[in-house]
Amino acid sequence: MLEKHEYEEFRSAVRRLAISKIQPHASAVDKEMRFPEEALEAFKELQLVALPFPESIGGHGGDLLAQAISLEEVARVCATSSLTLMVIWAGLGPIARYGSDQLIDEIIKPALDGDTVASICLTEIHGGSDVWGGKTKAEHQGNDWVLNGQKRYITNANRSEWYTVLARTSEEEFGIFAVHKSDPGLSFGKLESKMGVRGSPTADVMLDDCRIPEYRCIGDSGKGNHYMTESLAIARPMIAAQALGIAQGALDAAIEYVKERQVFGQPVARFQMTKGTIGDLATKIEAARQLLYHACEASNNKQPDARVLASMAKLLCSNVAMEVTTEAVQLHGGAGYLTDFPVERMMRDAKITQIYEGTSEIQKLIIAKSFLSN
Structure with missing residues (x-):
């Protein structure tokens, strides 16, 4: 550190x-x-x-x-x-x-040189939050693994070289597998048209008798659920950081705009309600930032509460991002509804942080479970 x-x-x-x-x-x-x-x-x-x-x-x-x-x-x-x-x-x-x-x-x-693009393939058609209800299967055949299934809403989609795929290896067990873009049986669905983060390609990843060599099974073929649970505990603070950055960018843009925008002969920044809104949003961003950094330190130090702190950080930061970007659009007035200003894009981008890598509702359940089980 x-x-x-x-x-x-x-x-x-x-x-x-x-x-x-x-x-x-x-x-x-x-x-x-x-x-x-x-x-x-x-x-x-x-x-x-x-x-x-x-x-x-x-x-x-x-x-x-x-x-x-x-x-x-x-x-x-x-x-x-x-x-x-x-x-x-x-x-x-x-x-x-x-x-x-x-x-x-x-x-x-x-x-590590920075040229490789990768994806993680968890979500399936019948339930985004129900990761362990996935139906994608991996069958051990000789010196290979053969994967069959369909993963939904995969980020980086057809731009990636490598895909880390969660697949069921038995009735109760999962493995994770490294699939290359050139592997036979790998294909992609249509690119989705999205509300936000529109430059990030999102599509289904299809595995149709996708055959990969045995060594591309990552770790133990029956411990994929354990591996992914640990990975999600790391990924959730990263979503929180993204949300926090979107919120900060939107607030910065709003502050700059209200200083310049003139209404009733004076800058909007001089109005008391504007000052109150700015003060409220800045405080919420800083509170979210401190929780996020605390969660990161807990993870760095392998503290037992790291997982629940990660969920708390994702929940708070994503909610703050949605609130701040919405208020930033409002502070821009009619201009905020135009694509000429970045706050419009930021408001659209913020929404996904409440959804992916575990919805806000899932984070609340994880947090509550940690307290109720004590």
Whole structure:
């Protein structure tokens, strides 16, 4: 873990990168619904893809707080770009944590350079939140595994090289598998047209007798549910960081706008109701930030309450993001409803943070369960 001043220096570096290399393309990425290639290239400058991985294989040590700060700063200017980075981490993470040396050499080490795009394939047609109700199956045949099923709403979809797939290996057990884009039997559904994060391609991933070599089973073929539960505990603070960044970006834009917008002969920023709204939103963002950073530190230190703190952070940060972006549009008045201003995009982007990697309702259940079981 870094010292406090080192985190702030890192934040400043990521902010400069985001403003100079990612923000100029954010509007076009959204309007044209295209993958943020410029952001992928920008990540290389600070080796952001390498952040979650052990130093022993060329990564930067897996400091969750540093990852959260980087996502926060990228999402502050472009939610799609932050999602791209986050899902690369999510797709590669289980391989790095539980995969064999062969998989790490083949997949993770080359990915650290920043050119590899990855996906994680959990959700299925009949229930997004019911991960363990998935019907995708993996059958061991000789020296191969054969996968059959359909994964829904997969981020990075047809842009990824590697797909980490959760599949049922028996009636009660799951495994996770590394599937390459070129593997026979892998195909994609239509690209979805979405409300927000529109530059991130989302589509179904179909596995039709998709045959992969035996060594691409990640870890124990019966412990996939355990591996994924641990992975989700890491992923949820990252969603919280994305949400927090969107909220901060929207508040920054609103403050800039109300200082310039003139009504009744004076800037809107001088009105008491405007000041009250700004003060309220800034306080909620900072409260959410402190909870998120606490959750990251708990995870870094492997504290027993890390999982519930991750759910709390995701719940609070995503709710704050939705509230702040909505109020930011309101502070813009009629202009906020136009695509000329970034708050319109930010409001659309914020909504998904309340839904993916476990809806707000699921987070409440996880939190309540932790207290009621004591």
